Amino acid sequence: MSDADQPTPHQLSSAEVRKVATLARLALSDEQIENARHQLAGVLALMDQLRGLDLADVEPMTHPGGQVNRLDDDAPSADHQRTVLGPEALGRIAPMTDGPFVVIPKVIGGDDGGGA
Amino acid sequence: MNVLESREAVRTRSASAVELTRSALDRASAINPKLNALVEIFPDEAVAQARAIDERLARNEPVGPLAGVPIALKDNICLSWGRTTCASRMLENYRSPYSATAAQRLIDAGAIIIGKANLDEFAMGSSTTRSIFGPTRNPFATDHVVGGSSGGSACAVASGIVPAALGSDTGGSIRQPAGFCNIVGYKPSYGLVSRFGLVAYASSLDQIGPFATCVADAALITSVIAGVDPLDSTSSPDAVPDLLTDLESPIANLVIGVPTQARSSANHPAVAAALELAVERFKRQGAIVIDVDLPHTSHGIAAYYLIATAEASSNLARFDGVRYSRRAKLEPGQDLMDLYCRSRAEGFGEEVQRRIMLGTHALSAGYADAYYLTALKVRRLIARDHQRAFDGGEGQPACHAILMPSSPSPAWRIGEKTADAVSEYLEDVYTVGVNLAGLPGITIPGGFTRGNDGTGGTPGLPVGVQLVGPAMRDDQLLRIARMLERAAQ
Numbered sequence: 328m329s330d331a332d333q334p335t336p337h338q339l340s341s342a343e344v345r346k347v348a349t350l351a352r353l354a355l356s357d358e359q360i361e362n363a364r365h366q367l368a369g370v371l372a373l374m375d376q377l378r379g380l381d382l383a384d385v386e387p388m389t390h391p392g393g394q395v396n397r398l399d400d401d402a403p404s405a406d407h408q409r410t411v412l413g414p415e416a417l418g419r420i421a422p423m424t425d426g427p428f429v430v431i432p433k434v435i436g437g438d439d440g441g442g443a
Numbered sequence: 444m445n446v447l448e449s450r451e452a453v454r455t456r457s458a459s460a461v462e463l464t465r466s467a468l469d470r471a472s473a474i475n476p477k478l479n480a481l482v483e484i485f486p487d488e489a490v491a492q493a494r495a496i497d498e499r500l501a502r503n504e505p506v507g508p509l510a511g512v513p514i515a516l517k518d519n520i521c522l523s524w525g526r527t528t529c530a531s532r533m534l535e536n537y538r539s540p541y542s543a544t545a546a547q548r549l550i551d552a553g554a555i556i557i558g559k560a561n562l563d564e565f566a567m568g569s570s571t572t573r574s575i576f577g578p579t580r581n582p583f584a585t586d587h588v589v590g591g592s593s594g595g596s597a598c599a600v601a602s603g604i605v606p607a608a609l610g611s612d613t614g615g616s617i618r619q620p621a622g623f624c625n626i627v628g629y630k631p632s633y634g635l636v637s638r639f640g641l642v643a644y645a646s647s648l649d650q651i652g653p654f655a656t657c658v659a660d661a662a663l664i665t666s667v668i669a670g671v672d673p674l675d676s677t678s679s680p681d682a683v684p685d686l687l688t689d690l691e692s693p694i695a696n697l698v699i700g701v702p703t704q705a706r707s708s709a710n711h712p713a714v715a716a717a718l719e720l721a722v723e724r725f726k727r728q729g730a731i732v733i734d735v736d737l738p739h740t741s742h743g744i745a746a747y748y749l750i751a752t753a754e755a756s757s758n759l760a761r762f763d764g765v766r767y768s769r770r771a772k773l774e775p776g777q778d779l780m781d782l783y784c785r786s787r788a789e790g791f792g793e794e795v796q797r798r799i800m801l802g803t804h805a806l807s808a809g810y811a812d813a814y815y816l817t818a819l820k821v822r823r824l825i826a827r828d829h830q831r832a833f834d835g836g837e838g839q840p841a842c843h844a845i846l847m848p849s850s851p852s853p854a855w856r857i858g859e860k861t862a863d864a865v866s867e868y869l870e871d872v873y874t875v876g877v878n879l880a881g882l883p884g885i886t887i888p889g890g891f892t893r894g895n896d897g898t899g900g901t902p903g904l905p906v907g908v909q910l911v912g913p914a915m916r917d918d919q920l921l922r923i924a925r926m927l928e929r930a931a932q
Contacts, residue, residue, distance in 0.1 A: 355796075385820040
């Protein structure tokens with residue numbers, strides 16, 4: 328899309344903010360949605376100042392370093408071994424476990440368990 | 444005592460590591476309740492670490508370059524003891540199973556980890572007021588913010604609890620609070636210090652760096668934590684510049700560039716005065732000071748907040764209440780999606796939610812080109828602006844460093860900007876470009892506000908000046924910072 332084709336700046340509607348909240352996996356009340364709508368409007372107005380810049384021939388810059396893949400030896404180093412986590416260590420930081428398993432609500436075939 | 448003095452005292456046995464550690468712990472007990480710099484203190488572990496150092500010295504065994512030096516870590520840097528909370532309800536009980544590489548290198552060098560320092564939740568803020576632990580207070584005026592997001596680290600150093608601390612800098616989070624607290628704050632070049640174990644906010648911008656009371660201490664700390672790390676593929680495999688050997692040697696034929704945009708009429712008078720005083724100090728040492736143009740400075744804020752929040756919306760997706768972090772209590776009939784959405788709504792504070800939503804919106808279908816892609820292009824322009832100053836040409840000499848304020852204003856009153864996020868974002872105008880371009884930047888003390896400057900400012904608040912250098916020429920940048928520091932002494 329050329330810069331001239333960009334959508335015009337606009338305030339987000341409540342429905343749009345609710346859609347963004349869903350995409351962001353945030354359960355917000357109607358009051359929180361309205362508050363977010365108001366706050367995002369102010370921030371997006373700041374962002375809209377980028378419109379009008381001539382960026383047609385500018386390459387996007389995703390990262391400050393060189394885009395080079397680093398290849399390591401196919402063997403764990405001492406540094407890797409320091410940070411490898413077994414089931415016991417992972418279980419200690421999980422919010423709910425059952426033996427060596429992390430408990431979540433049933434995804435298929437029911438709604439019980441995992442939420443407590 | 445600063446870092447160099449502390450390690451010398453321990454090495455020469457004029458003070459033991461345990462004595463220095465107990466002194467830091469006593470200082471923390473006395474003033475931390477008032478300032479709220481540290482959110483967790485490790486008296487037992489710290490004394491045990493210090494005792495081990497003293498025992499090695501008693502056996503005439505070698506010790507590391509930071510043996511016995513008390514240090515604090517920002518609480519988004521993982522440590523294998525205590526909690527790593529990111530000042531968030533989401534991680535309020537999280538105990539990291541490992542230490543960050545930077546923390547581990549400090550420990551291996553003999554540093555004593557005194558405690559974890561307060562921050563804006565997930566490092567998102569410029570005031571250290573958005574924390575589940577409450578605000579950290581500025582040691583120069585306790586009704587004012589300390590800056591952020593690494594405000595606890597800055598406060599711990601400025602108030603004399605520890606001679607040095609680690610923070611993280613995504614858009615100014617080391618350099619701005621250092622200026623607010625009259626200390627040195629240094630963001631190394633992107634890739635110089637491993638980010639492994641730093642809880643990610645915006646991965647292409649985040650960088651760990653030190654707070655200290657002098658440039659030499661910041662150089663020493665960084666020389667310990669810098670270097671390639673197999674656990675961070677973005678850490679630079681290049682040799683680490685020697686930050687120490689030539690630190691006291693002035694740069695010959697020094698050229699300093701001052702952006703015309705840095706002399707903004709919006710600067711507080713004390714900030715403007717500090718900038719001109721730094722210019723004069725460089726000139727007195729024979730430096731050539733020239734005007735340079737960074738024409739996209741004013742666009743940096745928008746580009747930064749789009750890129751940072753886009754990356755944050757991805758990075759913080761891992762906090763879903765399943766494998767670790769806070770889990771919401773569900774009602775009967777609620778499903779996995781409810782678990783995600785409710786856990787995140789309960790766990791994240793308002794500013795973090797706002798930034799996640801902004802980043803989600805900026806990346807969403809129909810908007811990604813208009814916002815995220817545009818921001819990435821502006822990022823390129825900002826990097827080019829800086830490189831042009833460092834390269835010279837068209838009649839301009841090449842600059843060794845760029846000089847500008849670390850923020851346009853001194854510290855504001857706690858609560859003053861809470862309701863208006865944008866006004867706080869705008870305070871980052873002089874710092875975000877450095878992160879977007881991956882450059883090293885350092886703040887050193889620049890002066891103080893006065894009560895009679897006609898602006899109604901509170902007397903006696905510090906302001907900082909910032910030096911920015913070419914990527915991976917951190918050695919040169921620190922030498923220039925040392926020149927300015929020496930001129931002020």
